[in-house]
Amino acid sequence: MLRDGLIAAVGTRAEVEALPESRGAEKIDLGGKVVLPGFVDSHTHLIHAASRAEEYELKIAGVSYEEIARKGGGILNSVKKLRAASAEALRKRAASALREFAAYGTTTLEAKSGYGLVVASELKILGLHRELNLEQPLEIVSTFLGAHVVPGEYRGKKGGAAAYVRLLTETLIPEVSRAGLAEFCDVFCDRGAFTRGQAKIILKAGVAHGLAPRVHAEQLTRSGATELGVEMGAASCDHLEHVNRADIRALAKSKTAATLLPGCDFYLGLAKYAPARDLIDAGAIVALATDYNPGTSPTLSMPMILSLACSQLRMSPAEAIAAATINGAYALRRDGRVGSLEVGKQADLAVFDVGDYREIPYYFGMNTCWMTIKKGRVVYQKGRTTGYQKARGAVARGGEIPYDDEEEKG
Ligand code: NIG
Numbered sequence: 001m002l003r004d005g006l007i008a009a010v011g012t013r014a015e016v017e018a019l020p021e022s023r024g025a026e027k028i029d030l031g032g033k034v035v036l037p038g039f040v041d042s043h044t045h046l047i048h049a050a051s052r053a054e055e056y057e058l059k060i061a062g063v064s065y066e067e068i069a070r071k072g073g074g075i076l077n078s079v080k081k082l083r084a085a086s087a088e089a090l091r092k093r094a095a096s097a098l099r100e101f102a103a104y105g106t107t108t109l110e111a112k113s114g115y116g117l118v119v120a121s122e123l124k125i126l127g128l129h130r131e132l133n134l135e136q137p138l139e140i141v142s143t144f145l146g147a148h149v150v151p152g153e154y155r156g157k158k159g160g161a162a163a164y165v166r167l168l169t170e171t172l173i174p175e176v177s178r179a180g181l182a183e184f185c186d187v188f189c190d191r192g193a194f195t196r197g198q199a200k201i202i203l204k205a206g207v208a209h210g211l212a213p214r215v216h217a218e219q220l221t222r223s224g225a226t227e228l229g230v231e232m233g234a235a236s237c238d239h240l241e242h243v244n245r246a247d248i249r250a251l252a253k254s255k256t257a258a259t260l261l262p263g264c265d266f267y268l269g270l271a272k273y274a275p276a277r278d279l280i281d282a283g284a285i286v287a288l289a290t291d292y293n294p295g296t297s298p299t300l301s302m303p304m305i306l307s308l309a310c311s312q313l314r315m316s317p318a319e320a321i322a323a324a325t326i327n328g329a330y331a332l333r334r335d336g337r338v339g340s341l342e343v344g345k346q347a348d349l350a351v352f353d354v355g356d357y358r359e360i361p362y363y364f365g366m367n368t369c370w371m372t373i374k375k376g377r378v379v380y381q382k383g384r385t386t387g388y389q390k391a392r393g394a395v396a397r398g399g400e401i402p403y404d405d406e407e408e409k410g
């Protein structure tokens, strides 16, 4: 039973119907469908200007992700596109993605900056996180990723990278913190991005300004970022394809979530996925996320990530679902509020048109999500236009979200 946006009671039909408060409650007949906590997608690069479909064929022809990046493509390609885009165009693209997230059962997601890499553009992205939080029903958790790569204008000169790190630690991080625009600070610590030493300086500056650390770790090479993340009490270390035994042990002993992003390996056609079984068996807290971004994981479908987690990472359907809900919530430090169906938690639900929860990952590349509820309100229903969807585009900036749970008339 849901009340005032929260879960008021959980139990069998007979138990819940016997409660005095259930008299007068509106009943939604789900006809034996499967109800999960809404997905918590704890790693996305929500705000970007465009796809990188032009790089897709190069990848298929065998040019590696790192080679494309070295030639000025990759993240820098998205940076160029974002800097040229208006805030309005970025907002439109993100708003449409958010409706899609809801349609796949996601109710809370993290979003990183990192395609601006210059003060104004980074602040523009983080400002959009804030505005989108007011304009649509899903919760967006904001992460500052100014340390995505060193931007072009700082490259090729002596001391360029160090100067950019100073811009991050002396200007951007203090400003982001002062304006309350992010909760986390992330660093892409890898070959071609930031070294472990630079990552430490950046994450420390973040901590000093109240931004909790998280890190892109061991994605392309083993950089030691996991060790650093654990040492700094990071909320999560993400990717982890190249972790070694010591990293696995360190994660297992720590409170840092190990966030796996199998969409990247699938999309890039890589043979090496993160060692999910070893991490789980060692006792690490494993979360799953889409990494929705234009360069390594152009998907926002958590059900697809569940399918990959089961078939490629050898996680059981139950492990994958826990990783995509309560452990994702933990990675975002929101496990007290979302991520499970417990009395007192937010009424964030995803309903799937299947008869068995294992069918959610079993069907792949298709969407069995039938209804999504955020804080007790229907924000998506298959084949029906909800009030929120109807109002898209027409929502006054910062205004009331015109949810409408009423059945459509006519
Ligand atoms: O999580 N690894 C760094 N960042 C993204 C990729 C970003 C991009 O290629 O645009 C990731 O994989």
Ligand code: FE
Pocket (backbone or CB within 6 Å): 043, 044, 045, 216, 291, 293
């Ligand atoms: Fe990422």
